Amino acid sequence: MKICVVGTRGFPETQGGVEKHCEILYTTMGKQCPVEIFVYRRKPYIVCTPKYKNIHFVDLPSTRIKGVEAVIHSFLATCASIIKRPDVIHYHNIGPAMFSPLARLFGVKVVMTYHSANYEHKKWGKIAQLLLKISEKIALSCSNEVIFVNKYQMQKSPQKYISKYVYIPNGIPDTRILQSLDFIHSLGLERKKYILAVGRITPEKGFDLLIKAFAKVNTDYKLVIAGGVETEIGYMEELKQLIKPERIVFAGFTVGDKLSQLYSNAGLFVLSSRNEGFPIVLLEAMAYGLDVLVSDIPATHLVDLNKDDYFDLKDEKSLVQGIIRKLTNNSSRAYNLIDFDWKKITQKVYQIYQSLR
Structure with a gap:
């Protein structure tokens, strides 16, 4: 055929x-x-x-x-x-x-x-x-x-x-939990001391919402955004102005073992998208056993999550409180991913x- x-x-x-x-x-x-x-x-x-x-x-x-x-x-x-x-x-x-x-x-x-x-x-x-x-x-x-x-x-x-x-x-991409730390150390990160978000740098991914909320959280965690910018250069410049540079790492488009290291060692995964079809990055985060915090949109209800894993896109406090709650009770998780x-x-x-x- x-x-x-x-x-x-x-x-x-x-x-x-x-x-x-x-x-x-x-x-x-x-x-x-x-x-x-x-x-x-x-x-x-x-x-x-x-x-x-x-x-x-x-x-x-x-x-x-x-x-x-x-x-x-x-x-x-x-x-x-x-x-x-x-x-x-x-x-x-x-x-x-x-x-x-x-x-x-x-x-x-x-x-x-x-x-x-x-x-x-x-x-x-x-x-x-x-x-x-x-x-x-x-x-x-x-x-x-x-x-x-x-x-x-x-x-x-x-x-x-x-x-x-x-x-x-x-479905779930192949996942390999890596013990190596060379890449995250090169970014100035510590194991389990950063929040990870993955996606192309575009407005529908809601990174502006995430950065604004994270800036209001008093924590020694860093925020890592792994994704490249293509045509939305102006949006990227806006993001950089929303937070002190020492609190955030823009890792760029990341693949292979480098991306596996980011997933393997993150303390929390956040999906702040305003719109999604079916986010493969969320499935990846779940396959790595990460605790997750996601926007309350139809696409994120395609997987089996708890009520407190969601935040309201229209309420910044909901995202701020969600991050604080997750970091306070941080732990690994096991998910039912048999359908993927x-x-x-x-x-x-x-x-x-x-x-x-």
Whole structure:
């Protein structure tokens, strides 16, 4: 079976939840299923090109201009995919899937994974939001099957397409608890004496809320934000002005053993997002046994957490009090994560492909 993948910037070592999702899904599928997978990557984001079983990378021109890169790349990738005559083109998210009618016109079956309602993100202007909403309608109507990583998004999507919908959550990335401390020491950190937040530096991640709240907490803990900044340079500069520099560490985009060290030695994990599809970083934190404090949004209710693990986005005191409470009673935790096995998730996606042959 030949599958073309459109909508990711690429992998490995490329920042983003969709990128991590695609990396784990397709490397797992390539190992355990009889498939030939073509992943269309955006040249400006390519870091390296390792060999994976049954995966071929096709690197196409792109730009880093916000709002333009996905449109240009998705169009080129759709055209290149059609030429290959695949069994399925799998689009990741509603923006890239605006070109699904072109694929259907040439008789190619389409699967779309709905990661998040991008038009709800603050970084997009009114015109971009309108285009994303139009893309959503196109994607839902033209896709043969629609996978939702968030069941709440599935429930509020147009029910006239419900026969196409299936809920398949994200899974837990491989986790290795590391005893080494060289990386965290290089950042001026001590084991179990810092709060960790992970994600791309954009307004929807709510890092401004987290920093403002942490600045009001009297503690010797530090705050670590592991994530890179791309187009939101102004937002990053605003974040730096919200707190004394000695209290915070901007670790940048972090992967591999360095990220494992940050997770392995954190005292608390905080997810302050205003909007999420299904945060893989939260699953990672839970897999490492970290205590967590998360914003009360639909996506964070996709996992089994306690009432006091949530804070109210509209109430800064709720976040301040949550941090104080968690640091006062800090401890490791065990979570039920049986539903988030990537091998099982991969089989479910592969079965969808098979059903379209």
